[in-house]
Amino acid sequence: MRAPKRIRAIVDSVLQAPGSVRHSVAVLAAVAVATEALLALTDGAVAAATGFTVIVALALALARYAAGGGAQDSGYRRSVRLLGGRAPALGGWQHIVAKTLGDDSEVHLRTVMRPQLQRLFAARLAERHGVELFRTPQRARVLVGAELWPWIDPEAGAPQPALPEPVLRALLDRLETL
Structure with missing residues (x-):
């Protein structure tokens, strides 16, 4: 009769803080153990092994979701509305800067670089x-x-058709100091 008292004490201590992660995990673990015991008693070892495999797979998927493993692209969570899209990788920034400082800079500044700078400044100012x-x-x-x-003003256009390199450096330096 010692084991049921211990189990009861554990269950009571866990149930004292409903809504916590520890409570949720304990309840899910108790349901999983009870399910396994029922499968083993009613259908045998093969059903218990299959049930164990399913429970482990569900636990891993739930843990990955709770940890945010697929938070950015999975679509299961609401995306953050502060930023309009995903940030380009470092290689993407190298390409953006090269095109902005290159020959076709006017179009690229208007369509790519300026919106990216506005996005970065918006994120930093908000954060x-x-x-x-x-x-x-x-x-x-x-x-x-x-x-x-004037280079990031959302209500007006860029002051010049091309972004000079010293201005770009100054913008990035200001972004870091904000």
Whole structure:
């Protein structure tokens, strides 16, 4: 009769904090053990082994989901609406900068580089200062600085058709200091 008292004490301690991760895991583990015991008693070892395999597969899938393994692309979670798309990889940035500083820079600045810079500044301003670039551009202008603001101003076009390299460096330096 000692074992049921121990089990009861464990169950009572777990059930004291419903809603916690520990509580949820304990309840799921108890259901899994009870299911395995019923499968073994009613249908035998083959059914118990199959049930164990299914339970382990479900536990691994649930753990991966809970840890966020597929959070960015799986579609099971709501995407973050602050940013419009996925960030380009470092190789992508090398290509973006080369095209922006190259011959066809006017179109590339307008369609690719400027939106990416606005996206980066929007993320940094929101994360560090609680300022939304597109909703409160006046506050964002104060933080970015009047000399660099025209290059990322969402309400106006770029001040020049091409982005000079010193301006790009200054924008990136300001982005790091924000």
